[in-house]
């Protein structure tokens with residue numbers, strides 16, 4: 001099983017209970033250090049920035065969970081799906097989640113969110129460009145007790161359903177199901193995070 005944008009390996013620790021072999025890739029060395037510490041040597045973790053995918057294996061399935069592919073520009077998303085497909089056998093599965101149009105509307109209407117959770121104050125400010133279908137987000141977190149503070153900037157994309165379908169079809173994925181989060185419930189107009197489950201049924205057709 002291949003896990004792209006694997007982050008700190010949360011999903012890989014779970015996958016290893018179910019599958020024979022897991023390879024995780026991520027663009028962040030710091031995230032991979034945490035993944036290796038969490039999961040141990042049973043999984044292989046590789047530093048790679050999509051669409052680069054320096055793996056030799058052909059996999060039975062690939063996943064990208066909890067916002068990995070939202071970080072890719074449309075061009076990189078398309079190139080990444082193509083390269084992932086090249087590393088999947090015909091009949092293999094590809095499963096990933098993406099933000100939806102409902103999430104774009106929600107973020108537009110909730111540009112500033114703040115609160116306190118588990119001893120941390122947080123503030124999240126988002127700027128959505130509906131034309132470009134992009135979102136810049138600034139996150140600030142202060143630990144209540146120690147006063148330690150960090151900030152992050154994220155830039156994400158809202159890939160349209162039609163675009164994602166076209167990209168999947170071009171890469172040989174023809175059986176496509178879109179569900180609410182990680183449930184069996186079909187996604188609807190209110191779904192904020194949609195999970196795309198697709199099956200590679202033919203060799204990709206893009207150059």
Ligand SMILES: C[S@@+](CC[C@H](N)C(=O)[O-])C[C@H]1O[C@@H](n2cnc3c(N)ncnc32)[C@H](O)[C@@H]1O
Pocket residue numbers: 004005006007008009010011025026027028031048049050051064065066067068071072
């Ligand atoms: C929100 S985290 C997802 C974490 C993980 N999939 C999980 O379920 O816990 C997004 C991850 O995508 C990675 N990422 C973003 N752009 C990337 C790219 N072009 N290639 C590879 N990884 C990327 C980041 O380094 C980060 O670890």
